[in-house]
Amino acid sequence: MSVIAPVLTLDRVQVGYRHPDGGTRVLVESLDLTLAPGDVVGLWGRSGTGKSSLIRHLAGLSRPLSGRIIYRSPDGSLAGEVADLSAGDLARYRRVHLGYVDQSCELIGELSALDNAGVWIHGGRLAGSVPEAQQTVRGQLERLGLGHRLGAPASRLSGGEAQRVALVRALSKRPHLIVADEPTGHLDGSAAREAIALLREHAAAGAAVLVASHDPLVHAAVDRAVRVGED
Numbered sequence: 001m002s003v004i005a006p007v008l009t010l011d012r013v014q015v016g017y018r019h020p021d022g023g024t025r026v027l028v029e030s031l032d033l034t035l036a037p038g039d040v041v042g043l044w045g046r047s048g049t050g051k052s053s054l055i056r057h058l059a060g061l062s063r064p065l066s067g068r069i070i071y072r073s074p075d076g077s078l079a080g081e082v083a084d085l086s087a088g089d090l091a092r093y094r095r096v097h098l099g100y101v102d103q104s105c106e107l108i109g110e111l112s113a114l115d116n117a118g119v120w121i122h123g124g125r126l127a128g129s130v131p132e133a134q135q136t137v138r139g140q141l142e143r144l145g146l147g148h149r150l151g152a153p154a155s156r157l158s159g160g161e162a163q164r165v166a167l168v169r170a171l172s173k174r175p176h177l178i179v180a181d182e183p184t185g186h187l188d189g190s191a192a193r194e195a196i197a198l199l200r201e202h203a204a205a206g207a208a209v210l211v212a213s214h215d216p217l218v219h220a221a222v223d224r225a226v227r228v229g230e231d
């Protein structure tokens with residue numbers, strides 16, 4: 001029997017942050033987790049328990065206080081402990097391998113919703129056919145109910161509209177790993193269901209997906225859940 005190697009392995013990860021004065025605050029004492037290709041895992045916990053902090057560790061934006069976060073792409077082209085990747089490999093991890101959906105979305109205000117969602121494609125750094133990728137992006141925006149907002153400048157989008165654009169932008173890279181922080185936080189029920197469906201389809205195509213969320217719709221849709229903090 002062949003065993004599928006995990007895309008992401010968390011080994012006794014202590015989540016928290018360092019104060020500028022050198023002190024530390026521990027948010028999650030020790031977390032073990034593995035995500036294989038195809039997994040959709042939820043991350044639950046009350047507000048302030050450290051979910052976003054963990055997601056930032058996974059995205060390589062901050063180091064865990066201790067423990068190891070190990071990434072391995074399914075094709076083996078990039079592997080190692082995220083906090084110890086070289087600058088070049090960390091850039092490759094974040095640009096090519098990882099789809100990071102954060103709560104701020106950070107779109108380019110003067111570009112349209114469609115151009116923001118396709119910004120990685122226009123950057124010319126993704127493999128595959130550009131027209132096909134553009135068509136996929138357009139179709140996903142339409143599925144998320146943004147068909148009438150494709151040409152709207154991002155600066156004029158609502159929070160929920162921007163959130164959907166940011167999700168499609170992350171998916172457009174076809175990353176091996178998606179970490180999403182409250183991706184349905186500003187969405188109504190039907191848009192949230194469609195967003196979850198897109199994440200599940202992406203996992204079915206071979207990616208691993210981790211979603212931090214308070215949304216019962218997300219709770220109902222994941223394969224398994226990890227809880228941080230106390231109930």
Ligand SMILES: Nc1ncnc2c1ncn2[C@@H]1O[C@H](COP(=O)(O)OP(=O)(O)OP(=O)(O)O)[C@@H](O)[C@H]1O
Nearest residue numbers: 016017018027045046047048049050051052053054
């Ligand atoms: N670098 C930092 N400096 C100061 N405080 C921080 C830092 N990082 C996180 N915190 C604090 O740590 C706590 C946990 O934050 P975090 O955003 O990880 O929680 P969360 O579980 O994602 O919450 P929510 O569900 O409300 O999004 C909060 O009180 C936050 O203000």
